[in-house]
Amino acid sequence: MRITTRKRRAAGAILASSALVVLAACGGSDSGSSGKAVDKLGKTEGKVSILAWPGYVEDGSNDPKVDWVSAFEDKTKCQVTSKTYGTSDEAFNLAKTGDYDVVVASGDLTARMVASKEAAEVNTDLIPNYAKVYDFLKDQDWNTFDGKHYGVPHGYGANLLMYNEDEVSPAPTSWSAVFDPAEMAKYKGKITSYDSPIYIADAALYLMKHQPDLKIENPYALDEKQFNAAVDLLKGQRKNVGEYWSDYLKEISAFETGDSVLGTTWQVIVNSVEKAKVKAILPEEGATGWSDTWMISSKAKHPNCAYKWLDYIESPKANAQATEYFGEAPNSAEACDFASDPSFCDTYKAGDKDFASKLWYWRTPVAECLDGRKDVKCMDYSEWTKAWTEIKG
Amino acid sequence: MSVDTARAAVPETRRTAARRVSSSLSARPRARLALLLAAPLTWLVLVYVVALAALLVSALWTVDSFTGEINRSLTFDNLKEIATESLYRTVTLRTVGVAVLVTVVDVAIALPIAFYMAKLASQRMQRILVIAVLTPLWASYLVKAFAWRSVLSDGGIFQWAASRIGLDTPGYGLTAVVITQAYIWLPYVILPIFAGLERVPNSLLDASGDLGASTWQTMRTIVLPMLTPAIIAGSIFSFSLTLGDYITVNIVGGANQMLGNLVYTNVGAANNLPLAAAIALIPIVIMIGYLTAVRRTGALENL
Numbered sequence: 001m002r003i004t005t006r007k008r009r010a011a012g013a014i015l016a017s018s019a020l021v022v023l024a025a026c027g028g029s030d031s032g033s034s035g036k037a038v039d040k041l042g043k044t045e046g047k048v049s050i051l052a053w054p055g056y057v058e059d060g061s062n063d064p065k066v067d068w069v070s071a072f073e074d075k076t077k078c079q080v081t082s083k084t085y086g087t088s089d090e091a092f093n094l095a096k097t098g099d100y101d102v103v104v105a106s107g108d109l110t111a112r113m114v115a116s117k118e119a120a121e122v123n124t125d126l127i128p129n130y131a132k133v134y135d136f137l138k139d140q141d142w143n144t145f146d147g148k149h150y151g152v153p154h155g156y157g158a159n160l161l162m163y164n165e166d167e168v169s170p171a172p173t174s175w176s177a178v179f180d181p182a183e184m185a186k187y188k189g190k191i192t193s194y195d196s197p198i199y200i201a202d203a204a205l206y207l208m209k210h211q212p213d214l215k216i217e218n219p220y221a222l223d224e225k226q227f228n229a230a231v232d233l234l235k236g237q238r239k240n241v242g243e244y245w246s247d248y249l250k251e252i253s254a255f256e257t258g259d260s261v262l263g264t265t266w267q268v269i270v271n272s273v274e275k276a277k278v279k280a281i282l283p284e285e286g287a288t289g290w291s292d293t294w295m296i297s298s299k300a301k302h303p304n305c306a307y308k309w310l311d312y313i314e315s316p317k318a319n320a321q322a323t324e325y326f327g328e329a330p331n332s333a334e335a336c337d338f339a340s341d342p343s344f345c346d347t348y349k350a351g352d353k354d355f356a357s358k359l360w361y362w363r364t365p366v367a368e369c370l371d372g373r374k375d376v377k378c379m380d381y382s383e384w385t386k387a388w389t390e391i392k393g
Numbered sequence: 394m395s396v397d398t399a400r401a402a403v404p405e406t407r408r409t410a411a412r413r414v415s416s417s418l419s420a421r422p423r424a425r426l427a428l429l430l431a432a433p434l435t436w437l438v439l440v441y442v443v444a445l446a447a448l449l450v451s452a453l454w455t456v457d458s459f460t461g462e463i464n465r466s467l468t469f470d471n472l473k474e475i476a477t478e479s480l481y482r483t484v485t486l487r488t489v490g491v492a493v494l495v496t497v498v499d500v501a502i503a504l505p506i507a508f509y510m511a512k513l514a515s516q517r518m519q520r521i522l523v524i525a526v527l528t529p530l531w532a533s534y535l536v537k538a539f540a541w542r543s544v545l546s547d548g549g550i551f552q553w554a555a556s557r558i559g560l561d562t563p564g565y566g567l568t569a570v571v572i573t574q575a576y577i578w579l580p581y582v583i584l585p586i587f588a589g590l591e592r593v594p595n596s597l598l599d600a601s602g603d604l605g606a607s608t609w610q611t612m613r614t615i616v617l618p619m620l621t622p623a624i625i626a627g628s629i630f631s632f633s634l635t636l637g638d639y640i641t642v643n644i645v646g647g648a649n650q651m652l653g654n655l656v657y658t659n660v661g662a663a664n665n666l667p668l669a670a671a672i673a674l675i676p677i678v679i680m681i682g683y684l685t686a687v688r689r690t691g692a693l694e695n696l
Binding site for chain 2: 087092093116189197238241242243244253257258259382388389392393
């Protein structure tokens, strides 16, 4: 069978135009949510799905010794399904699918969740354990918007500097180990960094202490000049980076094989590295960190179980189990009594205002500078994400 | 009793619905063709044409970075950005470079193996080799990539073996990506070349030898021209598959990015689907260019 070119062209045109018709028909629709917090709880729905950082929702399937989900399931008859994520951006996309009733979000995500109406207002009266939470974690910029609560605090911690004790000497005390060209050169190709635009704040924090003339007040509020300085610093670091990580299992394996010997980490990773001698420090400049918030999705299909989960995870015992496993400070002084390690709260300096003041919790960078400057425009998160792909090159 | 044979007629066919449809179709060849092609054509249109058109159109959208809402007014900003920013040029060149290298390595390895399989090996050996080539396809892609991660790691098997001849592991980086991809796509290159060689009659090789051609001359003037379509078919596989890959780079590529990673981070981290769609057009354009060039050589008609 022969088909002439003209016929083929005509067929192509018909196909293409029909495709456009189909496309035009698939217009988007906006889904609005009432946004009002509930007054009282109804019957539990028998299940709840949770989106969380790794190590936050453990039911014993990863490590039989680590399980605080089963107790919740027995008590409330809400079956828990959970999914973990590696970066706040990933969480944002997953949260938007509406498949998750509960989302635990760091400060660089909460504002976006609220702005895009993905998070529902939370009635803290329905969460009895909320009363026990440290006051300095309540009513913060990243969990309370326009005086309304959009979640309850989980815990807080720092992005630490981890190194392999056998390979790295002298032991680092400052972030200059991963930002100063001369110091980095010693471990060229063995340095690792967190693979997310929010990591630009780590560079800004370093510049805040080492280049005072840039006048950086807040690593999440960078005007163009400050931002470019941070990006340049990271481009210099890029030459020495062996690999970037966002999957925490990848960083564990890289440190165990010796492919990485120095870089940013979380305490939970330090605890998980078995085949290498690693140590993590809070460098003298302080560190970026996180203060996490349990939020309820505005599209939650199981809101009553979601409230039950929020109350359960706020309870001192469950909170102690979860925060101790991940390696971060718990949300209440009472939680310290439930920790398996008596020195737990000292290690993470729970309630220590001095330590907390050295931490810069992740925030979403927006054009209106977070440090209150009115005369300049700050770089917003889309500029950060764009710069991040450029830094990696 | 006798049977009245004259009356034992063939029973009249029953007029069922199926029969009516069948007889009316037999009289209308066009309707027959339309019915036959409707299902596959719908599939083709939905899966390929609509998907491609959707990609093209969404490349013209933008996204509100803070709320993540997609703004559906059309603009060429994304296309302008990928055309002018040096980042995309660098990454495109890197990706094409890796894809070309993988293809060259694969063809270089596949040619002798396929030749041995098709022309020299015994029947039994040939069957064993075909199975050996196919077996890796049974293992998951991820497993193979992670296997290479541990092979190439510091203190891994590669370093151990290479140190005996005074070499070192390349570590994680583009070399590791080329090695891993060349390994993963090799079966897709060997099989078409093997099939192509099987179609080269032995009598031609004998005749060439009888007429005094050297082995090299026979290879160059008889085998290679007949094999070109097969080599190109294989290269399309390894080239296009490498062009779109982002997983291997993530696992063994160290800090490097390829086009697939840019698409992945724009979908995942940056939540910028329109820009991801615009970037995804780059490999499509490259493949269209490649296929057009191949078509000019006439190789596709001989497949």
